[in-house]
Amino acid sequence: MKKIAIIGAGIAGVTCAHECMKKGHDVTLFDKSRGVSGRSTTKRWDELSGIGIDMGVPYIEDTHITNISKSFINELIDNKVLSLWPLTIHSKGSVITVKTWVGSPKMSHIARHLAQDIRLISTHKIDKISFNNSWALHAQNNVFEGFDMLIMAIPATQVLDINGVPSDIHELAQSITYGAINTMLIEMKSPLWFGNYEEDRVDGPIIQTVIADYLKPNRVLKRFTYVVHSQSGWATKRFDELNKAEVTDIIRDSLLTHYNRTPDLILNTLTHRWKYAKLMGPSDSLQRGYIKSLEAPIMACGDWCHGHTLMSAIESGYLLAHNID
Ligand SMILES: Cc1cc2nc3c(=O)[nH]c(=O)nc-3n(C[C@H](O)[C@H](O)[C@H](O)COP(=O)(O)OP(=O)(O)OC[C@H]3O[C@@H](n4cnc5c(N)ncnc54)[C@H](O)[C@@H]3O)c2cc1C
Structure with missing residues (x-):
């Protein structure tokens, strides 16, 4: 049994923590945010209804599930953490159906389920680590000590x-x-489209895709909530140049023009700017699934x-947990 600290409670960190705990290790998760889920988070839309909108990754494509994770995913399905969503996508004038899975009742529930029995130290950003027979983690004025193994489950840039x-x-992280x-959550008074599909791949200069979040399975309230994901190229190029209000105006105007709608049909919007949303360039050397340092008992x-x-x-966290010496 090892005493393990995991920095980052996104889906990789919680998967790793869950599997480490099953193997009998003593695990503590650290995250700078208030809770678990990272980029697979859901935004609480209003306090009254408790309605949520998935703000990061919208779903899991069935074709992404490999033999490495099949049994792990099946366990989530058996526990009703994942629901099947036969997603119909409108793209370039035609409509296709793709087999997908969504967190039930929302995407952030996947991470919450996996982390439910694990010690979580939230709202602590780890800014320094040191090893002297055991690991110490520093966050603002706090030090957490005595860990045999340290796992970093955070984006490379972080x-x-x-x-x-x-x-x-x-x-490796530098490479x-x-x-x-840029993601905009938006609630409309009436549907943006009346076609029989749940995602519209707009593929315009600003907007990449629009997802009807309210049409996901297990959404209790039928309110016209949508998630608009911008083109990554545009968001990356202009990230430092535009502020949040400017991004909001550009996406909203683009959306209204595309669907020929007027601003009075909008009930509410919220914009989130993901600086490190999508991986652009992993090097080939990283393809074994996780990283193990040769200098100290630390993995990523x-x-x-x-x-x-x-x-x-998910697979990276899973593989790491099953390869701890
Ligand atoms: C808008 C958007 C759309 C996406 N669309 C898709 C899609 O269609 N299909 C798909 O498969 N994937 C998609 N993704 C990517 C997918 O969400 C990520 O690949 C996945 O969630 C990454 O998980 P992770 O655990 O590796 O990292 P993260 O989810 O980023 O988790 C890292 C965690 O570490 C914490 N952290 C960071 N630094 C520190 C620190 N110093 N101290 C403490 N905590 C720290 C963060 O708060 C975070 O909770 C999308 C992502 C976004 C944002």
Whole structure:
């Protein structure tokens, strides 16, 4: 049994924590946010109804599930954490159906379920780590000590922000680049489209795709809530140049023009700017699924260690947990 600290409670971190705990390790999760889920989060839309809108990854594509994770995913399905969503997509004038899975009742529930029995220290951003027979983690004025093993389950760019990371992991993290996505959650008085599909791949200069979140399974209230994901190229190029209000105006105007709607039909909007949304360039050396330092008992997992999807992050956390000496 090892005493393990995991920095990052996104889907990779919680998968890894869940599997480590099953193997009998003593696990503590650290996250700078208020809760678990990272980029697979759901935004609470209003306090009264408790309605949520999935703000990051919208669903898991069935084709992304490989033999590595099949039994893990089946367990989530058996526990009703994942629901099947036969998603109909409108793209370039035709409509296709894709087999997908969504968190039930919302995407963030996947991470919540996996982390439910695990000690979580939230709202603590780890800015320094040090090893002297055991690991110490520093966050503002707090130090957490006595860990045999340290696992970093955070985006590569955020690994670079932490002092004390061994040079072999630091170098690999430096080779990774991410693209941004601007996401707008929007509630309308009436539907944006009347066609029989749930996602519209707009593929315009600003908007990449629009998802009718209210049509996902297990959404109790039928309110016309949509998630608009911007083009990553546009968001990345103009990330530092535009502020949140400007991004909101550009996406909203683009949406209204595309669907020929007037502003009075909008009930509410919320914009979130993801600086490190999508992995752009993993190097080939990272393809084994996780990273193990040769300098100290520290490992890393996350989408950047295995691919560029939610499933890569899950598999990376899973593989790491099953390869701890
Ligand atoms: C808008 C958007 C759309 C997407 N669409 C898709 C899609 O269609 N299909 C798909 O497969 N994937 C998609 N993705 C990507 C998918 O969400 C990610 O690949 C996956 O969620 C990554 O999980 P992770 O655990 O590796 O990282 P993250 O979810 O980023 O988790 C990292 C965690 O670490 C925490 N953290 C970071 N630094 C520190 C620190 N110093 N101290 C403490 N905590 C820290 C963060 O708060 C976060 O909770 C999308 C992502 C976004 C944002």
